[in-house]
Amino acid sequence: MIWLSIVLLSCLALAPAALPLWRRARQVRDERSAALSLHEAQLSEIDRDLDIGLIAPAEHDIARLEIQRRILVADTAPTHADDAIPPVAVWSALGLIPIAAVGLYLTNGVPSLPAQPLGPRLAAQHEQNTRGDAVVQRLKATLAMIPAGDPNLRQGYLLLGQAEATREHYAEAAEAWNHALSLGFDPEVAARTGEALTRAASHVTPQALDLFRKALDAAPKDAPWRGAIQARIAEGEHEQDNP
Known part of the structure; x- marks a missing residue:
């Protein structure tokens, strides 16, 4: 054909x-x-x-x-x-x-490359989404059973945020990571949360800008993500000055 x-x-x-x-x-x-x-x-x-x-x-x-x-x-x-x-x-x-x-x-070229019809790819994507939904639901059910003072609760929210971010559900990822931050501040988690909020809103929100600043203040000087955070802060400040 x-x-x-x-x-x-x-x-x-x-x-x-x-x-x-x-x-x-x-x-x-x-x-x-x-x-x-x-x-x-x-x-x-x-x-x-x-x-x-x-x-x-x-x-x-x-x-x-x-x-x-x-x-x-x-x-x-x-x-x-x-x-x-x-x-x-x-x-x-x-x-x-x-x-x-x-x-x-x-x-x-690659003439021997097998065909990739749209139907099977959509079915595979749907199956992957279904598995992802199941994983997220199990994580949420597990988190609901963990006592408030248990150290595993924070780790569970970190895993939940990572699972949501992998599926590009950035608003849900930011919500999970915010729960983790409320149980213990970590500059890298704060940076991830700010990035998730930014991607969810398609711009640097005031909450994301605040998280970026806190993450930069607490970040180690040799943190590889400092440059990216500084760029986001500059972007957010520019948006605030030029609404």
């Missing part, structure tokens, strides 16, 4: 280049035929004028000779256009283009 598609696409791509060649040859033939038809009509016209006495026989003979001369000139006109590059060479070059394209595809 893919090869048929390649052939059809090649024909469509080459059509604009091939059409002028065909039109030019047809135009030359049409101009020659039109000239011959015109001169033959002129012959018939002067014969009719002679019959009804509009012109003298001598004038008729002179006009007839002139028209016959024009017919000979038109009949010897070329039936094809003389190009600097022969049409055969042009058509050959056009034919080589799809062959070269197929060659490039075979050498640089």
Whole structure:
């Protein structure tokens, strides 16, 4: 099926280049035929004028000779256009283009790559989402059973936030990480929470900006994410100054 598609696409791509060649040859033939038809009509016209006495026989003979001369000139006109590059060479070059394209595809592409229909991919995505929902629900059920003073509660909220962020549910991830922050501040978690809030709102919110500042103040000097936090703070301050 893919090869048929390649052939059809090649024909469509080459059509604009091939059409002028065909039109030019047809135009030359049409101009020659039109000239011959015109001169033959002129012959018939002067014969009719002679019959009804509009012109003298001598004038008729002179006009007839002139028209016959024009017919000979038109009949010897070329039936094809003389190009600097022969049409055969042009058509050959056009034919080589799809062959070269197929060659490039075979050498640089992956013809053996199996097809990836949309239906199975959507089904796989739905199955993955279903599994993710089940994991999140189990985490929430487990968190509901952990006592308030248990150290595992904070770790559970961290895991829940990570699971939600993996699914790109940034608002839910920020909510879970905020619970973890309320049980114990950590600059990296604060930075993640601010980033989740920013992605959920598509801009740096005041709450996210506050978290970024707190994270930067408490972050180790060698923290690899300090630069990203500073960039977010600058972005948030710019948005505040230019609402």
